[in-house]
Amino acid sequence: MAKQLYWEDVEVDSEVTPLAKVASSQMLVKWAGASGDFNPLHYDEPFAAASGVQKPVVHGALKRQWLIQLMTDWMGDEGALKRFSCQYRGFDYPRLMKTMAEPHEGDTWWCKGKVTKKYVEGDEHCVDCDIRIENAKGEVTTPGTATVVLPSRG
Amino acid sequence: MLPEEVSKLIGRAGDVQVFQVEKEPIRRFADAVGDPNPLYWDEEHAKSSRYGSIIAPPGFVSSPWFSRPKSGAPASSAREELRQALQKAGYTNPAAVDAGIEYEFFCPVRAGDTIAFTSAIKEIVEREGKTGKMAFIITETRYTNQNGDLVATARGTSIQR
Numbered sequence: 001m002a003k004q005l006y007w008e009d010v011e012v013d014s015e016v017t018p019l020a021k022v023a024s025s026q027m028l029v030k031w032a033g034a035s036g037d038f039n040p041l042h043y044d045e046p047f048a049a050a051s052g053v054q055k056p057v058v059h060g061a062l063k064r065q066w067l068i069q070l071m072t073d074w075m076g077d078e079g080a081l082k083r084f085s086c087q088y089r090g091f092d093y094p095r096l097m098k099t100m101a102e103p104h105e106g107d108t109w110w111c112k113g114k115v116t117k118k119y120v121e122g123d124e125h126c127v128d129c130d131i132r133i134e135n136a137k138g139e140v141t142t143p144g145t146a147t148v149v150l151p152s153r154g
Numbered sequence: 155m156l157p158e159e160v161s162k163l164i165g166r167a168g169d170v171q172v173f174q175v176e177k178e179p180i181r182r183f184a185d186a187v188g189d190p191n192p193l194y195w196d197e198e199h200a201k202s203s204r205y206g207s208i209i210a211p212p213g214f215v216s217s218p219w220f221s222r223p224k225s226g227a228p229a230s231s232a233r234e235e236l237r238q239a240l241q242k243a244g245y246t247n248p249a250a251v252d253a254g255i256e257y258e259f260f261c262p263v264r265a266g267d268t269i270a271f272t273s274a275i276k277e278i279v280e281r282e283g284k285t286g287k288m289a290f291i292i293t294e295t296r297y298t299n300q301n302g303d304l305v306a307t308a309r310g311t312s313i314q315r
Contacts, residue, residue: 021188027186027188030182030185030186031186031187033182034179034182034183034185034186034217035183035186035219036217036218036219036220036222037217037218038218039249040249041249041251047248047249050248051247051248051249051251052247052285052315053251059252060251060252060253060254060255061213061216061252061255062186062187064213064255065183065187065189065211065213068211068212068213069187069188069189069191069211072189072191072211072212073191077193077203077204080259080262081212081259082258082259083256083257083258083259084212084213084256084257084259085254085255085256085257086254087253087254088251088252088253088254144254
């Protein structure tokens with residue numbers, strides 16, 4: 001386990017530990033099954049084309065969970081996610097599969113974040129962050145914000 | 155101008171729906187995300203944590219699974235009524251696109267919890283985009299647990315063209 005992050009360890013402009021993700025067609029199938037989102041936009045080529053997104057796209061809610069993981073990994077077991085938002089601004093297209101388990105070489109996405117504010121609200125030690133997913137070209141497809149409550153050394 | 159059969163659905167709340175939080179669906183969810191956090195996977199780790207048991211990842215409660223009709227009967231939600239009204243009003247794109255979400259989380263969701271939730275259509279805004287008109291649909295959902303505690307609220311935006 002990573003060591004616990006404390007409120008005192010964080011400063012404005014501190015970076016959230018980045019998280020790398022690879023979207024594959026297999027991951028999208030797993031996400032559809034696990035979440036119950038069976039919108040054909042995410043697996044059916046002609047349907048995706050008719051909907052104006054060219055080809056099957058990564059689910060917004062899967063990208064949301066990547067960003068939530070970015071925060072829960074960083075805040076540790078003693079942290080709590082208090083507020084979270086994200087906007088799906090750009091479409092992301094998954095890698096196709098090369099073997100039963102491995103996708104082809106291709107794009108990697110990076111979830112990143114930066115602390116924008118640090119404060120105490122009631123008895124909670126809070127940290128606000130700007131967060132984002134960058135595609136392989138470094139373009140932000142999914143910006144957002146998050147507030148976590150961290151333990152304090154008191 | 156939104157046609158009356160669309161605008162009349164603003165403020166419409168769906169029925170209260172209820173589901174059980176179970177360990178295996180939590181694990182399938184975490185596996186699909188690629189999230190190995192032991193709070194979702196490891197009984198012993200979770201037991202010795204401040205939560206005392208396996209928890210669900212934030213966001214788990216919004217899985218579309220939980221708003222599906224239990225019997226497999228066709229959906230009769232406010233959302234489905236809205237989809238049909240928008241189709242009639244010329245929004246013929248086959249799929250609505252998810253545009254974003256805002257959450258507030260108030261307390262953890264543990265395996266074994268019973269969650270009740272209800273969604274309401276809060277706003278529908280028409281805009282003229284590059285590729286024709288778009289309807290922004292804003293839906294609010296409130297989740298409570300078996301103790302009556304508010305667990306989370308979600309405000310989602312989807313776009314229908």
